[in-house]
Amino acid sequence: MKHHILIIALISSFFSFSQSYVADMLIRKSELQATTYSKDSTANALVIYDYGNSFVNKKTFWLNSQFKQKIKILKPEGIDRGEFEIILYKGKSTEEKIEDIKGTTYNLENGKIVKTHLTEKAVFREENEKFTRVKFVLPNVKVGSIITVSYEKQSRFMAKYQPWYFQGQDPVLYSEYNTSIPGNYIYHIKLVGSIPFTDHKTSLEKHCLETGRGASADCGVSKYVMENIPAYKPEDYTTTSLNYTSRIEYELSVFNGFDGRIDKITKTWKDADKELKVDPDFGKQLSKNSLVKDVLPMSITSITDQLKKAKAIYQFVLDNYIWNRKTERYDVSVKNLIKEKVGSVFEINMLLENLLTSQGIETFPVLMSTRGNGFATKIYPVLTDFNYLILKTTIDQKNYFIDATNKYHTFGELPFRALNQYGRLIDFEIGSYWEDIEVKPYSSQTHRVEINSSLDNEFTGRVQSRYTGYHSHQPKQDYDENPTSYLNDKINDLTEITIEDHEVIDFKTSKSNFSETYNITIEPEFIGDKIYLNPFIIKFFEENPFKLQERSYPIDFGYKDIYSYNMQIKIDEGFKILEIPEKINYSLPNSAGSVIFNLEQKDNTIIVYFKVKFNLPIYAPDYYPYLKLFMDKVVELQNNSVIVLEKQ
Secondary structure (H helix, E strand, O other): OHHHHHHHHHHHHHHHHOOOOOOOOOOOHHHHHOOOOOOOOOOOEEEEEEEEEEEEOOOOOOEEEEEEEEEEEOOHHHHHHHEEEEEEEEOOOOEOEEEEEEEEEEEEEOOEEEEEEOOHHHEEEEEOOOEEEEEEEOOOOOOOOEEEEEEEEEEOOOOOOOOEEOOOOOOEEEEEEEEEEEOOEEEEEEEEOOOOOOEEEEEEEEEEEEOOOOOEEEEEEEEEEEEEEOOOOOOOOOOOHHHOOOEEEEEEEEEEOOOOOEEEOOOOHHHHHHHHHHOOOOHHHOOOHHHHOOOOOHHHHOOOOHHHHHHHHHHHHHHHOEEOOOOOOOOOOHHHHHHHOEEOHHHHHHHHHHHHHHOOOOEEEEEEOOOOOOOOOOOOOOHHHOOEEEEEEEEOOEEEEEOOOOOOOOOOOOOHHHOOOEEEEOOOOOOOEEEEOOOOOOEEEEEEEEEEOOOOOOEEEEEEEEEEOHHHHHHHHHHHHOHHHHHHHHHHHOOOEEEEEEEEEEEOOOOOEEEEEEEEEEOOEEEOOEEEEOOOOOOOOOOOOOOOOOOOOOEEOOOOEEEEEEEEEEOOOOEEEEEOOOOEEEEOHHHOEEEEEEEEEEOOEEEEEEEEEEOOOEEOHHHHHHHHHHHHHHHHHHHHOOEEEEEO
16 A cells, blocks of 8 residues: 555656656656756756755754755756856854765666766865865766766854755756754845745744753744746846845844843844944045035036036036946045045045035935846845945935946936946935835937939938937947047948948037937849838847747846837839838837837838837836737848839
8 A cells, every 4th residue: 555655656746847857866767868858948957856954953053054956967058067166165263164075977878877976086175265166077977967966065154044046047847945943043034036935834843952051942944845947047138147046045133142142143224324324434424524625616616506506516526536447335535536536436426425415415325236236135234235326316306316437427317237226325314215216218219311212223311310318328438439430330330331421410428318410322132123122221129139938037128218210212203112011000018118110102202110119117027928029020120121112
């Protein structure tokens, strides 16, 4: 009877995961024979089983973390999954250890399972002052192999309980993490990512830790399971993967010693505000009129309009101080910046804050984490999460977010790196709070084209282009730094036309737009007496940036977009218009975006109107299949629209 129950359980487990793979550490012939993973045909490898168990050792009181993995190699690009690297951190009086490293490669040869074991000689260590890097490569790994690895890590660094990554570069069939945390350690537990648990259980283990004096602690025991986890595959229009990769992280909040002492590790925001206020690198650098006395010229201080004065002060900082590309919140000195004229983002924006407040313009610092640094933790203060500083000022009841590190950004425009949804506004009077960072105006690209046909097989005309908002920053910088190189790059990009008489007609670093005009010559495609002309001599998107089968994280443009293209073609009387493309009007769900393609023929003139609009700066993952189809249509229209003319 027991055998029957076991068989039924195994069959149930077998079919609940895959017809080829079973989520445990055993190796089966069917798994070695399998060549693909049905849920992701693009996968280079599949993590069949991923297991972790972390607990405090009853004898040593060290944190022990046990790891086991079973991985199937599906493609040549997955062979490097047999390479492992483990970091062991060092402290002043202790360092992490690793024990019992085991690894085996399984291959199917002549119908038999062949094992190749990792040897001790194949494990290498690289040492430096901060950590030890342990590296090993499993032997005989090839396409079709299954590899298993296990080891135990031991650490006395309890401030950071062992985190667990459920999601990674490969799909995961089954991931399980078990924890046992003594009650005298109180952690903030943060779950990142949108994938739900398949199973999550908690229980209490009495007297899991005991000291020689009769003191003891109970342990909170947890089991976390996720199944069928898709790989995290990076794609354009997102922030760092750290914002979305599914995982559990721990931050020690309070430690209750067996001797009765209580150490408060993680502070409240009220505590953090007090700390920042007296911080010599932060609070001591803000709102100090003595620091900026006599820095501003009379031409600025005499301005009576507050907004004009604020913009003048902003421009003064841009013109006189250079950002050194550093973002550290340490060794900050506004005094040194004033002297040296070069400084970090904290120094430059703190100088701007001092200058604005000295002129009676209320301004607050906003701590940020940049797009590449990940979201700052919201549930409790982690000051090390912040690597950037911007300012918020309110003038005539209108809010402005400002940053004086780039002369091509105008007053009220933040650099793209700072568009990371929110920051922490620091107000030492009423207390800090979270501030949403949102770009409300649309950024745009607009091209207006007028061309005339000619019987000598050339079309000539003129292009006027205008870029606003975030689309204007790069053209402004490229043109300002090297006008010749800017024009050459444009000529090289637009290979299907000849550009002459290029002229920039609207350019100031202090304005949020850039406009140019140039003459063009087009040589359309001739087949017999017919001319085939693609009206899109300038394309917004050469290809669809969205290529994944599915995407589990948001599509983050950072700001709202409008792309407009207008063309007027005057047809010579020697040509007859045979064919023009059909009109298209297509929208994303909930009016989140639209594409309009409209052509009209008026006598011997063809008017082309094309507009792509993204009404959201950030789209939820549910929009991905719609955005993918949307962009297919946009690219198809630009690449394959054809106007057919016939020479009479």
